[in-house]
Amino acid sequence: MKKQFTSVLLLIAAMLTACGGGESVVSDRPVGHAKSDLPIYNCSAVNSAADDFAPVLTADQRSLFFTSNRRAEGRAQQLSAEFRYGEAVFFSDRLTDDPALQLDVQEQWRSPLVYQPEVFGQVNTGTMAFDSKGEMYISSGTYLGSGIGGADLFHITSITGAMSTPTPLEAVNSPWWDAQPAVSPDGSMLVFASDRVDDAPSVESQGRRIPTLWISMRSQDGSWGEPVQLPYPVTSGSGELSPHFSPEGALYFATLRWPEQGYDIVRSTRLPDGGWSEPERLPEPINSAHNDCFPFITPERTQILLASDRPGGSGGYDLWCGEVPYCIKVAADVQLVEPLRGGEARRRPGPQVAMNIIDPATGRIVASGRTDNAGNFSPDICLRAGKTYHLEPGAKQCYQAAAAVPFTTPVPENFAATVPLRIDLERPLLPEFQVLTDTIPFFVTGYWYPNTGTELTRLRNRMSRNELPNANFIDLKDYDYEFAARRVERWFAHLYGEIETMLVPMLDTCYTGADTLLISVLGHVDPRGLAWGR
Template identity: 25%
Template sequence: MTTKYVRRLIRWSQWGWLLLLPNLLWPGLAWSQQADHRALEKAMRVFNLQNYEEALPLFEKLKSSAPNDPAVNYGLGVSYLASPDPTVQAKALEPLEVAANNKGEAVPNYVHYHLALAYHQAQRFTDAMAQVDKFEQTAPKNDPLIAKARMVKAQARNGQWLMANELPVVLMNVGPTINSSFSEFSPLVNADETMLVYTAVRADDKVKGGRPMESIYQAKGQNGQWNTPARVELSTQAQNTGAVALSPDGQQMLLYTGTADGNGNLYQAKLHGKNWQGPSPVDAPVNSNHLENGASMSADGTAIYFASNRPGGFGGMDIWMMEKDERGQWGRAVNLGPSINTDANEEAPFIHPDGKTLFFHTDGPRSIGGLDVMKAMRIRGEWHDARNAGYPINTVHNDGYFVMSPDGTKGYFASNRPGGFGSMDIYFLGIPAELNMIPLTMLKGRVVSGEERTPIPTTIKVINRETSEPIQNVYSSNAVTGNYLIIFPPGKEYDLVVEAEGYQPQLVTIKIPHQDYFYELYQEIHLKPIRQFDEIVGQEVSVKNAFYDTERPQQKVAVDSRFAKEVSLVKDSLDLYELMDNIIASEDAEAYNYLMELMLATNPTGEVPMENAPEIQVASGEFYYEDAKSGKPLALDATKSSPKPVTASSDPKPVQVDVTKVYFAVNKSDLQAEFAKQLDPLVAQLKKNPSLKIEISGYADATGDREHNLRLSNERARAVLKYFNDRGIPRRRIVAKGYGQTSQEALYKNDQDKQKDRKVEIRLLSVL
């Protein structure tokens, strides 16, 4: 295994290293009762050397004469599994079932392990897991195949789930112009899809020793139709050379060249006219003394992602990354970590032009079987756990080398699934015309303050009312516009805890209705302080929700079916930026451009005629701080609305005709005891009837200037307010105001009449 091709061929045999039987010399001949012992001995000798290709015809001949011999059937079944051809692998099921059902002493316990592989290949995942359990029950605890058997079981579970949740995508073999009876893989396409570069093996391409050699081929195309490919002539032609990355303009290519010791390095070539020049090694320290066999460059050329088995990884091949410094030199190699890499092999990285979406393939426990395409998202600088790209992109066969077009509408990858032209073929991935509608709601809102409706800096926390669990992300409104954006799934209620500068935390309850498409909810939260004199004693909040798109289906935003599989990423996080990352990878340019427009808009609700919306919810209320429970936000249920705001102070009416009056000394605001006693009956009446409010009006005589008299009247009204408040009447039930002097004519009153103007009048009011 000194070349990159042979390394891949073992893995492409589908079960490759999973088939190896360490330290086993199968002595099945001693218990065979039916087969020709001399012929069986020859077949088993080759089998024990793990030369399954040569053993296969020997066992086939024995099967014809001894169809039920368990030893013959076991050797035949394992030899079938070792084939690189899936159609040949499928033949393993029948003989392995015969061997397992007639096991006896002629067949080792490994038959359950290999039968699990055959069931898995046939997509009989439940049967495969049952055979793994049988193998584990009888195998020695230190048997090295136990770990491999458990991985088969994990892959079977993956297959059950992923195939039950099939993606509605379009897959097509690109056809015989490109594919052949040999292997074609690692497809690379430039931005306008006029150039396809790929790696292939041909019968006439040999390295020293006669082994097949990898070479690079290039085809021109238009509208998905490719012309006859031509081999790319390079100075490395005598060695295994494969294409691994292509720049969007098709002018630069990264490639791999193998070495005689089984390692290999990355090279770069440039297109000059119609010919490729080079290649030259990629600058150090990307290459090492170990194997680097795949890479992808970021769109701006400042980062490279590559596969390597260098020390410091998690095992096998890992995905690493390097960035260029300010001098244009490559920095330190950074392993992408356990969210991407495992102790299996992770290879063929492809970083999308968005710089946040990474594809690669793996042969580990996250696959359905063989190689599987994986996808990972980088969000706020951190790579989230890679996920299987799903069925039918991935199958129980080998599927890898995935690349995506810059606009996100097409993909290309390689697979050895049945129905192709040969070993590995190149396939096209497309999105169906009938796109699913994603039932998400985009809440586009703003927070404004005061009579001038000035935007204010705000943070918004989201709580799921059903679970009482807070959503991890905290949203911040734009400090200049007051705008915010949040994404919600349908059919749930949420509490928005709005924390704005100068206000107590305000809790606003909203209900996201059930719907089957993507639409917008416009929201405006208007906060106003409630003042009593120069003191802020509470706040008034008004919430308007305008559901435009529920009545205008022509404005629904289409999000494609592949994005539907990403909804789970936002159901719990409600993270707009994570949603943006998912849309970028979801192959929906319309949704991407739409969201970008919304994010960059200076005022998403400013142009919305809230009062004329087809469906609108309006809710408002007054909240006094003395009523608030310690540590609890002030709560307003915006799901309970009315045609116009209704507050506790709307249209108060007098309860009684009589007005209680208290008087004050000249230029004084102290409440005298003789008058204070007159207020006690009013206190008792207010406590008896909680629906009553009280109106306090302060006055002064005409002596002095108007500003002084207005201030004095306020102080007198405040003194009476304090009397009621100290006796348990909350401020929300009190309206107090100073009106200054009674009139200019009062200036000419005598002292006795002026005394009557130094007063506070108290009226009981009803809000019923």
């Protein structure tokens, strides 16, 4: 867990920034998160060996703001022992027009600079947020001269050109630590973290207060009302901080309700009755076995920025970028189409058909299974949002699609969506079985083996050895059986060729184990019967 400060004010200064501030000693512990295949990477283009956290992107995604306690531009100054953390807002501008964020590519982003030091000073400017109009809300220490104490929230109407004077939110601020603002997309709600209690703060105060989330509603005249603590299930009693509203209005925040996992990022939505849904714990790798906090959802709602002290970073808390976890499922209607010669194709649902969902970028099978008896394919897996996949039949089978069915998953409004699909699988028409007809002595009169050249030779050898005592039935003089044997062999060669032409594609794609090929040979039997022998 985090370094414990003996002074409450020291703790407040630390909480102004990271998930608890100061040094982090996090032991390895079992991970209790659901796992996913979402990608995540370290934003090494802007991170430092110090603590970097609270990322915010502008609406055009051209500028990144974040808070850091790195030493830069004379920021070694410490105003007092209570506020030795010394954080400030930094910003970095994008240097290229590449639509991808690529916060791990140095060439894409300008080296971070302190944001408006002449307004906020060099230390103790905490986290910030924008509302839908582009106006800024920021938390800061009392050094702006107009705050109440501890840390307070301020409003700034212009962030370009001549910045407006930061105005404290007097109806919202308290003598305690009030920080980490988040404004809902419609501008009606301000949620922030606070450790306020009824008692007045004191330097002599000991112990650690638990931060919780508070909400203030905007009135019709634009002013903010008196804040109240967000109720259960948002407030757990264990500690919540770093709130953020996504573009669709979901409330993301970090919570310590699973203390063995450190701070974890969750999300909740406003219910019709004004309450809040049970927070959903985001899966790995968004959450980790370490502290994960300060979520920020990018304007297009596909990527999440966050701060984490997990291994693999530049040091302390780092910014990380991953995909927003959504659950996109597929409901495919699989139809079997059986073409008929000279007629319309017959169509029916495809029961127990093997199906796959493929990631065409990698060729990897991301979902597989069989249809139910009604031809429905609904694998129990969450696909990633805004990504293209292919639906196609699985293992080689009789029914095949003319082509895979491509589809792109949506970015849903409420974390989940189902994509309806339909795919036709057609059974190919097999080659017709064309057999030559001929009128030939298929047998030697009175003998029971087909008259091929080999069998004709064997018959004569057997007769010479008197192995056929009833040989009087056999007549080798009534026809030119050498000529007939050549015709029989030609007929057999043709028959085998036709069978191969038909069976190879059938066995390759259509054979089910229940198919039977019946070959019938029709002819006449000599009324005198057949010779017999050993």
